Amino acid sequence: MKPELLAKVRYLVTGGEKPVYIASQGGADAALSIGAKFEDREVAIRDARKLSPPASLDLQGFMLVPHKTQVGDFYALDEDRSDYEAEITELVLAASGGTTALVFDHTLRSDSRDIRGARSTRETASVIHNDYTDHSALKRLQELVPAREAERHMRRRFAIVNVWRTIAGPVLRSPLACCDAASVDSSDLVATERRASDRVGELQLVSWNPAHRWYYFPEMRPDEALLIKTFDSFPERVARCSVHTAFTNPSAPLQAPARESIESRLLVFF
DSSP: OOSEEEEEEEEEEOOSSOOEEEOOOSSTTOOOEESSEEEEEEEEEEEGGGOSSOOOTTTTSEEEEEOOOSOSOGGGGGGTHHHHHHHHHHHHHHHHOOSEEEEEEEEEEESOHHHHHHHTOBOOOOSOEESOOHHHHHHHHHHHSOHHHHHHHHTSOEEEEEEEEESSSOOOSSOEEEEOGGGOOGGGEEEEEEEOSSOEEEEEEEBOOTTOOEEEOTTOOTTEEEEEEEEEOSOTTSOOOOOEEEOOOTTSOTTOOOOEEEEEEEEEEO
16 A cells, blocks of 8 residues: 555635635535635645554544444434444543543535435535634533533633544545644634534634645544544644545545445543
8 A cells, every 4th residue: 555645635715705614404415615715736645554653632633543333323323322422432532531521413424426315414525624713612612511511611621522434334435634733834724604504603724735744544444433633722732623624535446435424523521
């Protein structure tokens, strides 16, 4: 396996008004809708499995962990939701050093129009982004926990971590690429309004910087989980986030199966 591959990723072209991201509804025609201009850049995406020492949440902002879930069908997650949330809470606390966590979201995605139509899932997130700004992370905390508890957590460290996994065999066609947090400058990150049917928040889009170091974990399996930090209130001694994106894998076989995945989000308290 080659140590790296060349692939195109989609960066924001800065300038003009604040971008607006409109979250899609699940279904065959689910697609990104963002009021902004983008440019495709070819970048080297390195094999993160070869990193020594392995990537970590506090250094790069992402890490791969072995995890054999007991969930048999993620399209029927409601039947096993409490068990899966207990699984990933234990997983994330062990990886992050947190003391407690709250799971608050699950999103199913596919790069196949037919599968999205049949399963009412969303499209792959194929622009470089981070899920939260400082403002929207604090807002999400305040939305999800009682006011006094939120105030207590805001005085201490809290983070938001995504758990991403394949739910249908190895990922070949549309894997996730994560950017080493140490290679991203704060000026690369552009606050973007995020509009969904139930609320308005913010995320970050990303402008081109040749210093960015991109990684992916080839052929992720169902017994593995990718943890991605999307916010950390801790001072600058640790990675605060890892920007990430789906990308078209140029080395994937022509008949590679569609990507089907689930991402779950957790508030992590320290």
